[in-house]
Amino acid sequence: MSDVWRVTSDGKAATEREASSRHLSPVTRHAFTLVEMLVVISILGLLAALTVPALKNLGKSNASISASRQMLDGVGRARQLAIANHTTVYMLFVPTNFWVVGGQFPNYWWPRLSSVQHTVATNLCDKQLSGYTFVAYGAAGDQPGRHLWHYLDRWQGLPEGSFIAQWKFGPRNSTNAVVDPATGASYPVQGFATTPIPFPTEDFPTALILPQLPPLPYIAFNYLGQLTSGQDEYIPLARGSVLPAIDTSTKAFQLNSPSVSETPPGNSVSAFNLVHIDWLTGRADLKYQKVQ
Numbered sequence: 224m225s226d227v228w229r230v231t232s233d234g235k236a237a238t239e240r241e242a243s244s245r246h247l248s249p250v251t252r253h254a255f256t257l258v259e260m261l262v263v264i265s266i267l268g269l270l271a272a273l274t275v276p277a278l279k280n281l282g283k284s285n286a287s288i289s290a291s292r293q294m295l296d297g298v299g300r301a302r303q304l305a306i307a308n309h310t311t312v313y314m315l316f317v318p319t320n321f322w323v324v325g326g327q328f329p330n331y332w333w334p335r336l337s338s339v340q341h342t343v344a345t346n347l348c349d350k351q352l353s354g355y356t357f358v359a360y361g362a363a364g365d366q367p368g369r370h371l372w373h374y375l376d377r378w379q380g381l382p383e384g385s386f387i388a389q390w391k392f393g394p395r396n397s398t399n400a401v402v403d404p405a406t407g408a409s410y411p412v413q414g415f416a417t418t419p420i421p422f423p424t425e426d427f428p429t430a431l432i433l434p435q436l437p438p439l440p441y442i443a444f445n446y447l448g449q450l451t452s453g454q455d456e457y458i459p460l461a462r463g464s465v466l467p468a469i470d471t472s473t474k475a476f477q478l479n480s481p482s483v484s485e486t487p488p489g490n491s492v493s494a495f496n497l498v499h500i501d502w503l504t505g506r507a508d509l510k511y512q513k514v515q
Contacts, residue, residue: 287496290385290460291509294498298442298458298507301357304375305444305505310361311451312375316415316440317347317354318392319465321422322478324437331435335427343423347378348467348476352386352483354378358420374425381460388459388491389483391415392440401459401495403512410497410510412457415440442500450502457510458498461491 297314305312322344324330336344347354356378361370381387390399393414401410417438421427427436442458443451450456463486468479485491497510 286382286384287460287462289382291496291498291511293381294458294460295507295509297355298498298500300376301442302444302448302505304357304359305446306448308359308375309446310359311443311445313358313360313418313420313441313443315356315358315420315422316387316392317350317352317378318440319351319389319481319483320478321347321351321437321439324435328478332422332437336423340424340427343378345476347423348478348481350378350380351467351481352389352392352465353381355380358425372421372425378423384462384464386461386463386465386483388461388485390491391459399492401457401492401497403495403510405512408510410457410499412459412497415442416452417441444505448505450500450505453502455502456500458500459491460496460498461485463490 301312301314322328322333324332357375359373359375361373391412391414395414395416397414399412401412402408403410417440419433419436420439420441421433422437422439442456445451463484464482466482466484468477468481469475470477487493494512495510496512498507499510500507
């Protein structure tokens with residue numbers, strides 16, 4: 224019996240027997256050797272080692288940018304509220320150990336808080352150096368000659384990993400000069416002014432005991448949107464952590480001094496981000512460390 228001829232896929236003539244043989248012949252497959260796989264793994268490990276620090280620095284940079292943007296927005300909001308309500312608006316900040324009044328605890332203020340106010344105050348332990356809100360003295364609806372305090376927003380805080388430098392909460396008459404080595408520009412940063420305001424909510428019993436309230440740090444805008452201080456203000460931002468005191472057994476907040484750490488140390492001065500507020504216009508901009 225003669226073979227049946229056919230054309231194979233490579234265009235050549237072959238018998239069915241030869242074509243079948245070609246079809247069933249083993250196919251050679253290529254794969255990575257163990258050495259090649261180890262080389263690839265080594266390269267990936269090297270790339271990871273080079274990339275992780277850069278990603279960490281990127282995260283820190285993003286936190287600084289977010290904090291700067293939020294603080295600029297907050298200052299702008301305080302100014303707008305003052306103009307819109309035709310009154311003085313205070314942008315209040317949360318200092319450390321705000322529950323100590325006149326160097327004493329307990330004091331006149333703390334035991335007179337309601338249970339709700341105690342909860343609000345305790346929650347602010349987590350916002351030391353990073354929390355702020357807006358309060359107005361007088362608003363539409365107040366009786367003539369009887370201005371009241373009004374909280375205009377909830378307490379809020381800066382992004383995690385950023386806070387207002389602790390030295391900004393020092394005495395008002397203390398000044399720290401922050402210098403940009405790249406340009407020689409010097410920025411005089413004074414401590415916050417402080418004032419007793421109903422705290423932590425506007426419905427604290429009476430204004431007659433204001434001197435016995437916690438002296439809260441603030442900046443304030445008048446109805447024209449100008450700073451009431453009559454001078455430029457600088458708010459230094461820092462990177463790091465503010466860890467409230469916590470009871471090791473119950474994990475509850477304690478009314479003790481928090482642990483404040485700038486990372487890297489002193490970055491609020493050496494690699495500064497300053498929110499600058501022009502007193503005459505009330506407008507804010509950012510002063511930051513220039514790269515040499």
